[in-house]
Amino acid sequence: MSEAQAAAAGVMSTVDILDRLIAFDTVSAKSNLALIDWVEAFLREHGARVTRVADPDAPKAGLIAEIGPEGAGVMLSAHTDVVPVEGQAWSRDPFRLTREGSRLYGRGTTDMKGYLAAMLSAAGRASGMALREPLKLSISWDEEVGCLGIAKMRDALAGATPLPRLCLVGEPTEMQVATGHKGKRAIRAVCHGEAGHSALAPRFMNALHLAAGLVQGVQALQAEYASTGARDPGYGVPYTTLHVGRVTGGTALNIVPDRAEVIFEFRHLAADAPETLMARIEAMAAEVETANPGGRIELEPMVSYPGLDTPADGAATGLVQRLAQVNGTTKVAFGTEAGTFDGLGIPTLVCGPGSMEGQGHKPDEYVEEAQLAACDAMLGRVLEELRGA
Incomplete structure (x- = not known):
């Protein structure tokens, strides 16, 4: 017709x-x-x-x-x-x-x-x-x-x-x-520290310091994929990307924050298995915890698509x-x-x-x-x- x-x-x-x-x-x-x-x-x-x-x-x-x-x-x-x-x-x-x-x-x-x-x-x-x-x-x-x-x-x-x-x-x-x-995964990282008076800040684990370490880790992974990762010239950005979209935490300047959140994502080429990249993120988060004794990071999956x-x-x-x-x-x-x-x-x-x-x-x-x-x-x-x- x-x-x-x-x-x-x-x-x-x-x-x-x-x-x-x-x-x-x-x-x-x-x-x-x-x-x-x-x-x-x-x-x-x-x-x-x-x-x-x-x-x-x-x-x-x-x-x-x-x-x-x-x-x-x-x-x-x-x-x-x-x-x-x-x-x-x-x-x-x-x-x-x-x-x-x-x-x-x-x-x-x-x-x-x-x-x-x-x-x-x-x-x-x-x-x-x-x-x-x-x-x-x-x-x-x-x-x-x-x-x-x-x-x-x-x-x-x-x-x-x-x-x-x-x-x-x-x-x-x-x-x-x-x-x-590209495929995508979004992740929420919940960073746990210890609350305390800011006058005694060095005695407490600042959750925002954990979050900052995590953000730096995401940046480092992005730099690696940008410089040495797989390439697909069909894309305007031809490599797998990582991006931090939101960081929140703290209630007042004179309180050491005991909780912070980092929401980030990665968008991966077909050549980069998402499970491999997720394992690297988990290892990086564990390194941030080791560098900040008493801190803890929970990685929570949000949304993903292939x-x-x-x-x-x-x-x-x-x-x-x-x-x-x-x-x-x-x-x-x-x-x-x-x-x-x-x-x-x-x-x-x-x-x-x-x-x-x-x-x-x-x-x-x-x-x-x-x-x-x-x-x-x-x-x-x-x-x-x-x-x-």
Whole structure:
């Protein structure tokens, strides 16, 4: 079914669907159930077989859907949550789609409700086609806070056999084909010392001194990886990175702090096993403890997600290049859910409308209509691929 035929048949366009999606305030700290209810009703109306995956800990959910016959098929993947707008200088209502020239403004237009809208429009078109293979959809939550939702969907995705022969994660790449991104682990270090009067400070173990030693250790590891670690020239920063994002501790100047926290992360290349790097961090923390008798450091895992490293010369990459009508490949600096699908044995690429660098997480976020049109065209070719044309 062409886009003109779809319009004649009353199938909602990507822009019309995006208008509905933007109106749902799905900032990660809030529920996404109103949006999920609307999307599930839309998919069922178009004949999809839909499984809802509920978050056991919060009023949130995701969806796994299929249209067409049983089989492997192709999966399209998007998340429903968006980043907050508080503290940003928006010049328009972030939760109402507005058009200005060729731009469509609203929170999530680029990251990544634009692609979700294109997915749903493709599903609407697929419902009127005789497919030889199924179109599959994965719609998740809490991607923006560490890919939490997709981790809770993993078992349901793994159990929905046969697995897709390809997954397209539609994070914004300006419709370029991305074969990789780094994996991530975030860690909270709780440093324990001993409280006391600051006039007698040398008699007590200052938890902030422990924290300072830990920060120096993270810096030293970063310097090592930057100078002698593995390299991947596909990335703007071609080595594994470590970053301290927050240090807190102490209650008053005249009290030796007995507790401090350091929150840090590492983003690792495929060549650097996260378990190896974590073991080095644990050894470094033990050295800081030894240098500060009476101190203790607890390392607590926070969030993590796997990286992606799909072969640039593989069959899946070639197929997506043909579907997107591009020749080259790229790698992205940000994390995605693609590594989860790859870990299930599904060849996975990242390709979607909009610019993460230009628009992602910024005030007055927008997507160019030409980007949505290019995405619609790519997903139209996906449908032709599934139809066997």
